[in-house]
Amino acid sequence: MSTWNRRHWIALAGGMAAGLHPGCRSKETAVKKAVAIGEYEPKSMLHVPETKVLRSRFPVIDVHTHLTFSPGLGKTGDNIDTVPPEEVLPVMDRKNIRTMVNLTGGRGAALENTIARWQKAHPGRFLTFVEPSYGKSGEPGYPRFQADEIEKAHNAGAKGLKVTKALGLVLRENLTSGRLIRIDDPRFDPMWEVCGALKMPVGIHTSDPEAFFLPIDRFNERYEELNAHPDWSFHGQDYPSNMQLQEARLRVIARHPKTQFLCLHVANAEDLGLVSQWMDRHANMLVEIGARIGELGRQPRAARKFFDRYQDRILFGTDAIPKGDETPQQVFGDALDEIYFRFLETEDEYFDYAPARKPPQGRWRISGLGLTEAILKKVYNANAEREMR
Numbered sequence: 001m002s003t004w005n006r007r008h009w010i011a012l013a014g015g016m017a018a019g020l021h022p023g024c025r026s027k028e029t030a031v032k033k034a035v036a037i038g039e040y041e042p043k044s045m046l047h048v049p050e051t052k053v054l055r056s057r058f059p060v061i062d063v064h065t066h067l068t069f070s071p072g073l074g075k076t077g078d079n080i081d082t083v084p085p086e087e088v089l090p091v092m093d094r095k096n097i098r099t100m101v102n103l104t105g106g107r108g109a110a111l112e113n114t115i116a117r118w119q120k121a122h123p124g125r126f127l128t129f130v131e132p133s134y135g136k137s138g139e140p141g142y143p144r145f146q147a148d149e150i151e152k153a154h155n156a157g158a159k160g161l162k163v164t165k166a167l168g169l170v171l172r173e174n175l176t177s178g179r180l181i182r183i184d185d186p187r188f189d190p191m192w193e194v195c196g197a198l199k200m201p202v203g204i205h206t207s208d209p210e211a212f213f214l215p216i217d218r219f220n221e222r223y224e225e226l227n228a229h230p231d232w233s234f235h236g237q238d239y240p241s242n243m244q245l246q247e248a249r250l251r252v253i254a255r256h257p258k259t260q261f262l263c264l265h266v267a268n269a270e271d272l273g274l275v276s277q278w279m280d281r282h283a284n285m286l287v288e289i290g291a292r293i294g295e296l297g298r299q300p301r302a303a304r305k306f307f308d309r310y311q312d313r314i315l316f317g318t319d320a321i322p323k324g325d326e327t328p329q330q331v332f333g334d335a336l337d338e339i340y341f342r343f344l345e346t347e348d349e350y351f352d353y354a355p356a357r358k359p360p361q362g363r364w365r366i367s368g369l370g371l372t373e374a375i376l377k378k379v380y381n382a383n384a385e386r387e388m389r
């Protein structure tokens with residue numbers, strides 16, 4: 001029976017039933033008008049345990065946070081603090097977060113000021129990463145200059161290098177025009193190499209969720225998010241595919257075996273099988289989980305196996321930004337940390353991955369992994385401690 005016929009038949013049968021039992025609700029009152037997708041907020045009717053994890057089982061090093069922002073591509077000037085350190089520290093103390101790593105520490109004098117305001121003013125609580133000077137990436141002496149800048153940053157106290165998804169998706173030959181510069185462009189080789197020599201891990205975000213490379217239509221699992229932020233889409237134009245970006249990063253990882261590459265957002269969280277193959281092939285590849293518990297927690301059995309297998313190479317991160325409401329899955333605070341702890345520590349089922357009225361990165365909920373204490377210790381702090389000595 002076709003869908004229309006079936007519906008028609010059900011409607012007729014309903015009418016007949018209503019006719020037989022005059023007290024029944026009529027078809028008119030039973031069918032309400034359609035709910036717009038954005039207004040749909042179903043409440044789960046599952047009665048399942050809800051574990052409140054107010055503090056992490058072990059002290060945490062959150063390796064993926066954005067406490068400051070540097071001026072845009074090619075611009076100079078000081079970094080902007082999202083909030084002062086004094087607003088962040090009480091939350092850290094409540095949640096058992098020993099250290100936050102600020103990945104967007106900028107470069108040059110701005111980086112040094114940021115290190116002074118955060119890292120030096122509060123020893124042990126904040127660490128800072130340096131970012132590349134893309135403004136000079138088109139100049140002839142850039143490869144050497146960039147490597148020297150990393151060394152200066154290291155001497156100033158920077159603990160690692162952060163490379164955003166701008167490499168591969170935004171940065172072009174003339175900064176904002178011309179062809180996109182590839183992640184494995186040889187001009188960056190001295191930069192990757194010096195990080196290895198100085199034992200500075202490279203926190204690298206490449207590509208984006210797979211859905212961001214697909215049309216924004218009714219088949220897209222992140223339709224609502226992309227519909228609200230069409231500029232987050234990398235579908236069409238001259239953008240490389242997710243796999244082209246991933247493969248370019250893998251070539252970099254292969255070419256610099258002495259450099260530790262911390263692939264942010266689980267590298268490609270929708271495909272843990274593929275990430276596993278990459279990690280088996282490249283001993284210098286690590287991953288971080290920030291803003292991807294929504295992906296890990298909707299495949300909890302595969303994720304649990306992934307944590308068992310790569311327990312020495314997974315680092316805790318949240319991608320936290322202390323202010324803002326555009327991305328609730330990243331807003332720093334008690335609620336966000338408690339969700340991460342619940343996900344890693346408990347076997348609770350079917351709960352929200354973000355502190356928001358509606359799941360912001362796709363309409364699903366997650367289940368916890370219930371990791372062992374030995375694995376929790378590594379993921380919460382020991383792995384990060386080893387990499388950022």
Ligand SMILES: [Zn+2]
Nearest residue numbers: 064065066319
């Ligand atoms: Zn981030």
